[in-house]
Amino acid sequence: METARREGWAIAEKAGGTPYTLVSFHAHPDDEALLTAGTLARAAAQGHRVVLVVATAGEAGLAATTSFGSRGLAGRRMAELRASAAVLGCARVELLGYGDSGMDAERDRADNPFAFADVDEAAARLAELLREERADVLTTYDAAGGYGHPDHRQVHNVGARAAELAGTPVVLEATVDRDVLCRALRVVRRLRHIPADFDPVRFATAYSPRSTLTHRVDVRRYAMHKRAAMAAHASQASADSLPRTLGIFLRLPRLMFRTVFGREWFIERGRAPMSRLLDDIFATLREDTA
Numbered sequence: 083m084e085t086a087r088r089e090g091w092a093i094a095e096k097a098g099g100t101p102y103t104l105v106s107f108h109a110h111p112d113d114e115a116l117l118t119a120g121t122l123a124r125a126a127a128q129g130h131r132v133v134l135v136v137a138t139a140g141e142a143g144l145a146a147t148t149s150f151g152s153r154g155l156a157g158r159r160m161a162e163l164r165a166s167a168a169v170l171g172c173a174r175v176e177l178l179g180y181g182d183s184g185m186d187a188e189r190d191r192a193d194n195p196f197a198f199a200d201v202d203e204a205a206a207r208l209a210e211l212l213r214e215e216r217a218d219v220l221t222t223y224d225a226a227g228g229y230g231h232p233d234h235r236q237v238h239n240v241g242a243r244a245a246e247l248a249g250t251p252v253v254l255e256a257t258v259d260r261d262v263l264c265r266a267l268r269v270v271r272r273l274r275h276i277p278a279d280f281d282p283v284r285f286a287t288a289y290s291p292r293s294t295l296t297h298r299v300d301v302r303r304y305a306m307h308k309r310a311a312m313a314a315h316a317s318q319a320s321a322d323s324l325p326r327t328l329g330i331f332l333r334l335p336r337l338m339f340r341t342v343f344g345r346e347w348f349i350e351r352g353r354a355p356m357s358r359l360l361d362d363i364f365a366t367l368r369e370d371t372a
């Protein structure tokens with residue numbers, strides 16, 4: 083939170099109630115910033131313990147073929163992840179140690195690629211950490227794996243199994259309300275400086291429709307934390323290759339950024355979709371103790 087304090091946008095929240103432990107599981111460094119950063123910052127500011135886990139170091143990401151090489155890029159991306167975690171107030175960052183499968187997931191391209199890992203074996207690694215942390219909530223991804231990256235779909239499967247093994251009571255699948263996403267992307271495309279090859283149409287089947295969601299978390303107060311978390315992943319924002327999505331988001335004017343990224347969506351496993359979405363990721367735990 084040092085940066086946050088220096089920048090003057092650290093937020094004092096009333097702790098109130100039981101402090102919970104939230105483990106947020108992601109495929110690659112920078113995924114935490116896009117899908118869950120506001121929720122993590124809000125939970126940390128409210129006094130909950132927040133732990134960040136990535137399956138891979140993201141060594142197949144942008145810039146892998148340019149100046150760093152995949153090994154150099156892995157180190158750089160983990161450092162960026164730690165910087166992002168510090169901004170968000172995370173207490174711990176862990177790497178499961180799988181290889182980044184890349185978007186086309188060729189089995190031989192990475193060392194022990196996560197997308198091809200045995201689900202039970204990977205889940206056992208994550209479950210060990212969940213037990214050690216006595217995690218109350220685990221965040222994963224929706225069944226589509228967001229926009230369909232094979233490592234993201236694997237986060238969904240491995241996360242669900244790990245929570246079963248460790249008895250973690252609440253699993254929240256991070257996603258985006260597809261209707262909102264498509265609307266936002268149409269606006270983004272109208273802005274200047276957007277590459278012509280940035281095609282919102284590919285998001286039309288990504289993430290999850292509104293009718294399947296359980297949570298819409300208001301993180302507008304944490305928009306600047308989220309922006310700083312994204313900015314921490316500079317190797318992915320500035321690389322001179324596609325899709326540069328992060329760079330596009332960071333060029334949004336601050337007020338528009340707050341509007342576009344001020345909400346985060348989740349599907350709680352085992353909870354029926356709701357017409358009125360929940361704002362509190364700990365709602366089930368509070369209901370159980372009430």
Ligand SMILES: [Zn+2]
Binds near residue numbers: 109110113231234
């Ligand atoms: Zn990813």
